[in-house]
Amino acid sequence: MEKTELAIDCRGLVKRFGNYTAVEGVTFQLPTGAIMGFVGPNGAGKTTTIRLLCGVLMPTEGHATVLGFDVKTQPEEIKQHIGYMSQKFSLYEDLTVRENIDFYAGIYNLTGTFAAERKQQVIERIGLNERLPQLVQSLSGGWKQRVALACALLHEPKLLVLDEPTAGVDPVSRRVFWQIIHKLAQEGMTILVSTHYMDEADTCDYLGFVFYGRLIAFGTPAEMKAKENKANLDDLFIYYVEREAVDDPRNKGNR
Amino acid sequence: MKRFNWSRFLAILVKEFRQIARDKPSVIMAVGMPVIMLLLFGYAVNTDVDHMPTVVWDQSMSQDSREVISSLRNSTYLDPDFYVRGYDEIRRYLDGSSARVAVIIPPDYGKQVQGSGNTTVQVLVDGSDPTAARAAMSAVQTVGFNTGWEVQADRLAQQGGATPVLPVQVETRVWYNPDMKSLVFNIPALIGLIIQNVIAMLTAFSLVREKERGTLEQLVVTPVRPTELMLGKLVPFVIIAFVSLMLILSVGILWFGVPPKGSLLLLILLSMLFVTTVLAIGLLISTISRTQLQAMQMTILLILPSILLSGFIFPRETMPLFLKGLGGIVPLTYFLVIVRGIFLKGIGLEYLWKETLVLATFSLVLFFLAAKRFRKNLD
Known part of the structure; x- marks a missing residue:
């Protein structure tokens, strides 16, 4: 029964590239329908952890199941059931919005009238109707972000994985984007962002703080602030970074 | 889940066609370049040496000397258009490349020919270009021998003897390319070279572009299989390659008038085998390079030795063993044997099976390597 309740069950996940350890013993459980925020400085191992959970990278040690599928043995099942979007909005710039949507519908094996219905639903939900014939390269960052999200939602994923989706996007687009995210979560979709x-x-249900490849804190935003007695997340973030940086063996080597 | 899925394959195929159609430079490169290259090379790569400008110092000014000069002109190898007096002027012509050959006829030429003496015609040849020099020398030797023989025959006839006959004669007949036109030799080879260059570059570019723009990173997270992606990307290029092939074959046959003596069907089939090999090379390049610039450099690295070592310009028989061996690992080498064999000699698989087998092996091995690296790239 546990499988259906937990969207992500991650135990002691380790990833090494040669001698370099990118992810070191990440453990957390995320219930279905929750929004989990992944925070931490650049190069902390957020993206590597995400890629491990998407079934793109093989973990060196540890276990993880995503939507009940094992990342080691069932990566293809995971890929079919998750939606993924990165800060690069990896769309085909020389294709129109509609052509991009058509492409990803095909890639997720949607066919016939079902495909047409799904495309129309997503287009209306994200509000892309007027942009359909436009080439992606002529869109602004905010619109590209929305098209990328549309492409990731076509196959009704149970888990949506977003890697810094709002980097370099204006505040208004960010707000609209997060409204959609919260709506999706209310409808039962699990979101890792x-x-x-x-x-x-601050608006996430759970937060994971990643630093030097380790998940040093996990809990609801309120819990985390209360635990370290900080008024807001900014203070908490800086507190963690300063505390952990002293412990890092690489920093000692450099000084 | 691991099975090949047609919907995903078709999605990639459609996307590729849309991108190619929108990418005007690529279309021009794929369709226009081969024809332009064929026209350029067809006229530029011409090693036939004839009508060489020739300077003449005729000191004899006799009927006989004029006959020698006109037989030189009739050989079509030399054009004795310049007449001078003195070595200084001859030097000026040769130094300034206004003439490649100089013919000097001695003052007593007519007298000696009419009488019973001996005479010598001097010929100076600009040897900077050995091929041209050799052609000029053999032309003047032939004219000299024939003139000498005629004079000798006249003399014997005047003495009342029978018309002499040479006791030993050599009769030459040239097969396959009787007029010995270099165009007939080069056009078939060009078809191979052009297909190689254009298709290798286009294929390599198309995959590296996905890497460079980050779309590959997105595809990795989707259920798309490496085989679906690879085939979806290659099939459009097979079609483009086929259109290019038909186009340059038509230009070669209709414009340059070099029709294949052998089976056109076999030629097309084996050309497509070669295209497959080149696609595999392009794929391999794309898995190794990270940017389009690297892909471009690697393609040039492939093109240059293939021009020099494949026997496209220089015959492989005379190469040092090491270079000959190097040429042996260039697929174009084998395709040139095939395409020249079919075009010029009209031979079929009974002679070309070895080259066909080698090409097939090449494409299998290269595809295996490329697919292996390609998979690694995705994972």
């Missing part, structure tokens, strides 16, 4: 914006992190 990495971000540098603490106002965004």
Whole structure:
């Protein structure tokens, strides 16, 4: 029964590239329908952890199941059931919005009338109707972000993975984007999102703080603030970074 | 889940066609470049040496000397258009490259020919270009021998003897390319070279572009399989390669008038085998390079030795063993044997099976390597 309740069950996940340890013993459980924010400085291992959970990278040690599928043995099942979007909005710039949507519908094996219905639903939900014939390269950052989100939602994923989705996007677009995210979560979709914006992190159900490859804190935003007795997440973030940086063996080597 | 999925494959295929159609430079490169290259190379790569400008110092000014000069002109190898007096002027012509050959006829030429003496015609040849020099020398030797023989025959006839006959004669007949036109030799080879260059570059570019723009990173997170992606990307290029092939074949046959003596069907089939090999090379390049610039450099690294070592310009028989061996690992080498064999000699698989087998092996091995690296790239 545990499998259906937990969207992500991650135990002692380790990833090494040669001698370098990018992710060191990450453990957390995320219930279905929750929004989890992944915060931490650049190079902390957020993206590597995300790629491990998406079934793109093989963990060196540890276990993880995503939507009940094992990341080691069932990566293809995971890929079919998750939606992924990164800060690069990896769309085909020389194709129109509609052509991009058509492409990803095909890639997720949607066919016939079902495909047409899904496309129309997503287009209306994200509000892309007027932009359909436009080439992606002529869109602004905010619109590209929305198209990328639309492409990631076509196959009705149970888990949406967003790697810094709002980096370099204007405040209005950010707000619209997060409204959609919260709506999706209310409808039962689980969302894993990495971000540098603490106002965004504050609205998540759970937060994971990643530093030097380790998950040093996990809990609801309120719990985390209360635990370290900080008024807001910005203070908490800086507190963690300063505390952990002293312990880091690499810093000692450099000085 | 691991099975090949047609919907995903078709999605990639459609996307590729849309991108190619929107990418005008690529279309021009794929369709226009081969034809332009064929026209350029067809006219520029011409090693036929004839009508060489020739300077003449005729000191004899006799009927006989004029006959020698006109037989030189009739050989079509030399154009004796310049007449001078003195070595200084001859030097000026040769130094300034206004003439490649100088013919000097001695003052007593007519007298000696009419009488019963001996005479010598001097010929100076600009040897900077050995091929041209050799052609000029053999032309003047032939004219000299024929003139000498005629004079000798006249003399014997005047003495009342029978018309002499040479006791030993050599009769030459040239097969396959009787007029010995270099165009007939080069056009078939060009078809191979052009297909290689254009298709390798286009294929390499198309995959590296996804890497460079970060779309590959997105595809990795989707359920798309490496085989679906690879085939979806290659099939459009097979079609483009086929269109290019038909286009340059038509230009070669209709414009340059070099029709294949052998089976056109076999030629097209084996050309497509070569295209497959080149696609594999392009794929391999794309898995190794990270940017389009690197892909471009690697393609040039492939093109240059293939021009020099494949026997496209220089015959492989005379190469040092090491270079000959190097040429042996260039697929174009084998395709040139095939395409020249079919075009010029009209031979079929009974002679070309070895080259066909080698090409097939090449494409299998290269595809295996490329697919292996490609998978690694995605994971």
